[in-house]
Amino acid sequence: MGVCMKSLLLTTFCLFLFSPGGCHGGKILVVPVDGSHWVNMEILLKELHSRDHQLTVVRSKSSWYIQESSPHYTSVNVKMMEDEVDLSFYDELLRRTLDIRRMGPVLHFLYQQMEMSSMQALGHGICAKMAALMLEDSAFISRLRDDGYDLVLTDPGLPFGVLLAHYLHLPMVYNVRWVNTGDGHFIVAPSPISYVPVTGSILGDRMDFLQRVQNLLHYVSGFLQERFIILPCYQELLQRHFPPAADLLSMQRSADLWLMRADFIFEFPRPTMPNVVYVAGFQCRPSRPLPAELEEFMQSSGEHGVVLMSLGTLISALPMEVTEKIAAAFARLPQKVIWRYTGEKPSTLGNNTLLLDWLPQNDLLGHPKTRVFVAHGGTNGLYEAIYHGVPVLGLPLLFDQHDNVVRLQVRGAARVLEAATLSTEEVLEALREILDNPSYQRSMQRLSCLHRDRPLSPLDSATFWLEYVMRHKGASHLRSETYSLPWYSYYSLDVAALLLAVAGASLWACAWICRRLCCSFRGKMKRE
Incomplete structure (x- = not known):
């Protein structure tokens, strides 16, 4: 086969694969996060709309940037976190943060963690209340069930979409960078903190001993915030609306696909997982003429x-x-x-x-x-x-x-x-x-x-994998089973505890046998 014919066939295949007719239009429920997160979510929605998908966006009634009317999607208004926090909150947060950064390193770290804990408690407390109102709105939930969506596309920086997807039993795709206390990689992939810097540590991937200590402290701080501040905010909600074994971390880990807004020319190399697709920069495009x-x-x-x-x-x-x-x-x-x-x-x-x-x-x-x-x-x-x-x-x-x-x-x-x-x-x-x-x-x-320099643009890659999940009704074959493991099983602490118990029992048994033998030997010597 000639080179020209091969090129023609390859071009035809690519046009078929990435044309709007390459996948039947699906119905996607979108639960975004407002602010800068919406900037790239909207670009992804425009591309999906051009490929004949029907999009419904769940938005706050008083959203900062998410428009109620759009040619690319229909919207459903609900009461969300942004209704209780306006943009002036971030200006005040910045002033406090700059004051903290003028302190010494120890006070800076302590006050930074206190500020972060306070913000997490406020934000997730409001988020849990708003999610409860959303799930208890029977008309809203009935409408979503009746519309017959193929999947939920959400940004898990706030877990509205995660909770809604599980409540509706729909496949879930993330447009993600953040989850709870930092980089989403930390709950989906192994993250050795010896060379993977924790969000907030301001470190690279080549750390000396003291920097690894610093990285560990940031990791422990984030872990404690997640376990004792964030997760308890949702406990009552989960008990009321979900099965007894449900927990937020397992729900977050169970996404079928993670469209990760990262690129390893920017991020430091680290372990990843097969259901993580890297789409950073999909909002970028050639420049247009200026006014x-x-x-x-x-x-x-x-x-x-x-x-x-x-x-x-x-x-x-x-x-x-x-x-x-x-x-x-x-x-x-x-x-x-x-x-x-x-x-x-x-x-x-x-x-x-x-x-x-x-x-x-x-x-x-x-x-x-x-x-x-x-x-x-x-x-x-x-x-x-x-x-x-x-x-x-x-x-x-x-x-x-x-x-x-x-x-x-x-x-x-x-x-x-x-x-x-x-x-x-x-x-x-x-x-x-x-x-x-x-x-x-x-x-x-x-x-x-x-x-x-990549075979597909980030936007083409994102839309292909979204349609892949719709075509196959999910992508559980790409998903690790870590999402169903409790944290002590993930780190094999239960196995370690069993082995230590067996080792301890064996040592005790050996010591007891030796003691009995010694006593028997001494008794025999005395009799002789």
Whole structure:
């Protein structure tokens, strides 16, 4: 068979496999998490809609970003956590977090864990109450049962979708990065903490002894928070609505498929499982033309180029004392600056800086004039920077953001500054180093090349595996049985206890026999 004919057959097969007609349109119930998590979930939904799938999104009545009306899905309104927590909560959380990070390392760790425990108790307490209201709404549940869904697609950062999928007895697919206290890998795959850094530890995968101690402490802290703060929040709900043996961890582990928002050009290598599919960066795309005024501003930068800054979707602005220092540093650059910013205009703002309350981040990162991305370290923005090959100056603020930018720093593609204590000179020095040292650009270009070099795009891979689960009514053959094991069985502690008991009994029996023999021998000697 000729080369041309082979290429034609291969192309035809791929078109069949990934065309909308390649899989009969299914019915998918989507239970997302609001905020930045919704950004990539919506992109996945648009792709699924283009392939003739019917999508129903369960959303909060007062959602921050999830629109009630969309051409790509229908929505069902319920009362959720966001109804009791608004975006100002995160601004206040940031202020407290920055104050904690100004403390010494020991106090920093202790107060950080106290803050995290308090936030987990608040968040999951509200989540459990809202889930109970959802399951007790008989009209809502009857509607979902009658609609005949093929699967539940959910983000398990909050377990609404997990509980709903199990209550409806539907296959479950995750669009996931976070579960409970950190990276979802920690409940689906073996995670040796000798070289797998725990979320919040801000460590790489090459740890010395003291760093391994630090990693262990973070692991133990997360374990205790999960066992004694998070899981008890759902105990009453599980007893009321689920079989007696049900527990939240087993439910979370039992997902048929994990669409993991990770890529090993970014993440450190670690063990994984066959039902984990890596789809990081599926929200990335080639840049589109900018609006005329924005393009004119970009071109006005000349040979110096543009610095882009954005803090994501949850934080409206940094504290003013930090903002003033950053603005002063920008003002001393020869580059132009585009800054996604809301709130009071800083007094130190230079004429080279353009403030916008919204900006087309992906299109700006893909523009040839963009030189540096000043970012808070959210994964959506970092993967867009990787995709377009733009080096990063990281100002991590909350959650996993510090861990994220450390991963790029280890690979030589980023600098990281501490937002709690930074000065104008530090910001200026870091920006000049990234701008003047070509190694940052080369490192990020290398990561970009590796990220793009794959047989299928992340979005195609995600949709293929979603349809795979629908075609086969689940994917239990890919799922490890760890989800059904209690934690002491997973770590073989029951086996170890039995072996220790047998060993102890054997030693005791040997000692008893020896003692009896000695006594018998002594008695015989006395008689003689």
